[in-house]
Amino acid sequence: xxxxxxxxxxxxxxxxxxxxxxxxxxxxxxxxxxxxxxxxxxxxxxxxxxxxxxxxxxxxxxxxxxxxxxxxxxxxxxxxxxxxxxxxxxxxxxxxxxxxxxxxxxxxxxxxxxxxxxxxxxxxxxxxxxxxxxxxx
Amino acid sequence: xxxxxxxxxxxxxxxxxxxxxxxxxxxxxxxxxxxxxxxxxxxxxxxxxxxxxxxxxxxxxxxxxxxxxxxxxxxxxxxxxxxxxxxxxxxxxxxxxxxxxxxxxxxxxxxxxxxxxxxxxxxxxxxxxxxxxxxxxxxxxxxxxxxxxxxxxxxxxxxxxxxxxxxxxxxxxxxxxxxxxxxxxxxxxxxxxxxxxxxxxxxxxxxxxxxxxxxxxxxxxxxxxxxxxxxxxxxxxxxxxxxxxxxxxxxxxxxxxxxxxxxxxxxxxxxxxxxxxxxxxxxxxxxxxxxxxxxxxxxxxxxxxxxxxxxxxxxxxxxxxxxxxxxxxxxxxxxxxxxxxxxxxxxxxxxxxxxxxxxxxxxxxxxxxxxxxxxxxxxxxxxxxx
Numbered sequence: 190x191x192x193x194x195x196x197x198x199x200x201x202x203x204x205x206x207x208x209x210x211x212x213x214x215x216x217x218x219x220x221x222x223x224x225x226x227x228x229x230x231x232x233x234x235x236x237x238x239x240x241x242x243x244x245x246x247x248x249x250x251x252x253x254x255x256x257x258x259x260x261x262x263x264x265x266x267x268x269x270x271x272x273x274x275x276x277x278x279x280x281x282x283x284x285x286x287x288x289x290x291x292x293x294x295x296x297x298x299x300x301x302x303x304x305x306x307x308x309x310x311x312x313x314x315x316x317x318x319x320x321x322x323x324x325x326x
Numbered sequence: 327x328x329x330x331x332x333x334x335x336x337x338x339x340x341x342x343x344x345x346x347x348x349x350x351x352x353x354x355x356x357x358x359x360x361x362x363x364x365x366x367x368x369x370x371x372x373x374x375x376x377x378x379x380x381x382x383x384x385x386x387x388x389x390x391x392x393x394x395x396x397x398x399x400x401x402x403x404x405x406x407x408x409x410x411x412x413x414x415x416x417x418x419x420x421x422x423x424x425x426x427x428x429x430x431x432x433x434x435x436x437x438x439x440x441x442x443x444x445x446x447x448x449x450x451x452x453x454x455x456x457x458x459x460x461x462x463x464x465x466x467x468x469x470x471x472x473x474x475x476x477x478x479x480x481x482x483x484x485x486x487x488x489x490x491x492x493x494x495x496x497x498x499x500x501x502x503x504x505x506x507x508x509x510x511x512x513x514x515x516x517x518x519x520x521x522x523x524x525x526x527x528x529x530x531x532x533x534x535x536x537x538x539x540x541x542x543x544x545x546x547x548x549x550x551x552x553x554x555x556x557x558x559x560x561x562x563x564x565x566x567x568x569x570x571x572x573x574x575x576x577x578x579x580x581x582x583x584x585x586x587x588x589x590x591x592x593x594x595x596x597x598x599x600x601x602x603x604x605x606x607x608x609x610x611x612x613x614x615x616x617x618x619x620x621x622x623x624x625x626x627x628x629x630x631x632x633x634x635x636x637x638x639x640x641x642x643x644x645x646x647x648x649x650x651x652x653x654x655x656x657x658x659x660x661x662x663x664x665x666x667x668x669x670x671x672x673x674x675x676x677x678x679x680x681x682x683x684x685x686x687x688x689x690x691x692x693x694x695x696x697x698x699x700x701x702x703x704x705x706x707x708x709x710x711x712x
Contacts, residue, residue, distance in 0.1 A: 257478060258532075259530070261528040261529055
């Protein structure tokens with residue numbers, strides 16, 4: 190995968206914060222400091238209670254595979270060498286879901302419900318992506 | 327309240343892949359638009375409303391090319407493939423409110439010879455659903471294209487309800503079978519078996535190659551007016567009994583929905599049936615936006631033709647084929663006719679209700695449903711009647 194072909198997040202506003210924490214090895218999500226609702230992706234206010242007050246709260250990093258696909262033919266050149274790979278929706282203990290991938294499991298061995306634990310993949314000097322590995326027993 | 331607007335003109339271009347239309351994106355749509363206006367027996371100067379498909383043209387350029395010198399109403403419903411049926415709702419409201427007399431709905435593109443949808447991301451991130459959300463949280467993980475976005479819904483449905491690949495295959499086969507009765511269909515003359523379907527390569531498991539719609543060049547258009555004006559025109563009007571649209575929540579992010587199967591259509595369908603005073607059992611046929619097989623299955627459930635989770639068994643045994651209980655996409659749909667962004671679904675519904683479809687005519691068709699699906703699950707529905 191060449192550097193310029195990579196699809197990387199743009200670090201601005203909330204995404205700069207989210208990925209900044211990932212760079213430090215922390216998975217944090219917005220959490221309303223009034224009603225305590227967790228949310229992802231980042232938003233400007235709490236859709237549950239309307240509060241503008243929130244914090245970047247530390248996730249346990251634990252979740253389960255909610256659903257996934259196995260890409261057999263890349264539809265973007267940046268992923269041509271990556272097939273087969275499995276974009277995976279992970280449901281965190283906190284209730285929020287995020288799109289990621291699970292390493293350490295062959296795509297054809299992935300299962301809905303698999304317990305997973307966050308890890309971080311430093312794809313550039315600035316950016317680490319939150320990825321997952323099967324949770325230790 | 328039932329809307330009394332009518333569809334009074336339809337137009338289509340040829341549908342093709344190689345070597346391509348040889349026309350510009352605007353040019354191909356103008357041909358379909360011009361045909362629809364002429365079929366209605368109207369002069370272009372009488373078209374005073376135009377609703378272009380999102381990102382595929384501006385009302386100004388349609389008007390300037392066609393000679394619509396009295397344009398009053400110009401709007402676009404930004405719901406991707408749900409736009410055409412949603413635009414029927416807006417057009418009906420516009421003619422009923424006197425905002426326009428005759429509204430043109432064009433759609434079309436060089437989906438084969440021009441830029442491919444599957445490559446959208448590499449060309450313009452801002453044009454994909456979710457925008458910066460997709461850019462920052464999906465694309466870095468290779469979640470880049472529609473079959474991938476929707477396949478995670480299909481897998482979850484399989485997990486929760488036992489839906490199987492054979493069910494998706496039954497949909498692909500039904501569309502292909504219908505295309506054999508449609509000389510315009512790109513897949514006319516190319517039959518398919520379940521073995522062919524199962525052997526096609528996995529693109530985004532559980533989506534195989536044959537679960538995915540075609541990429542084609544083509545355009546279609548319709549003209550909407552009031553029931554009163556429709557009486558004076560050349561064609562047999564098809565009534566828009568009701569139309570509605572809706573969005574999933576959140577609409578800009580596909581993974582964090584409390585109920586992952588609640589889409590725009592979940593909201594829109596009860597509204598449309600309620601306004602028309604009908605139920606799904608009153609419907610003679612359905613034109614369902616079939617970008618992928620599972621999206622068709624899911625829309626059958628959310629329209630209410632069967633309960634959620636029962637879509638798999640519902641599509642078995644020829645039920646959605648001509649001669650079955652609910653013929654679906656008698657033209658072959660996006661899967662086997664051509665990808666005309668949902669506008670060809672409206673055109674086919676009009677033809678069914680006019681009763682002039684020959685060997686693919688649904689006998690005594692009185693009421694039909696057309697749906698649209700777009701972006702991350704926006705939905706639309708129109709109930710049409712002869």
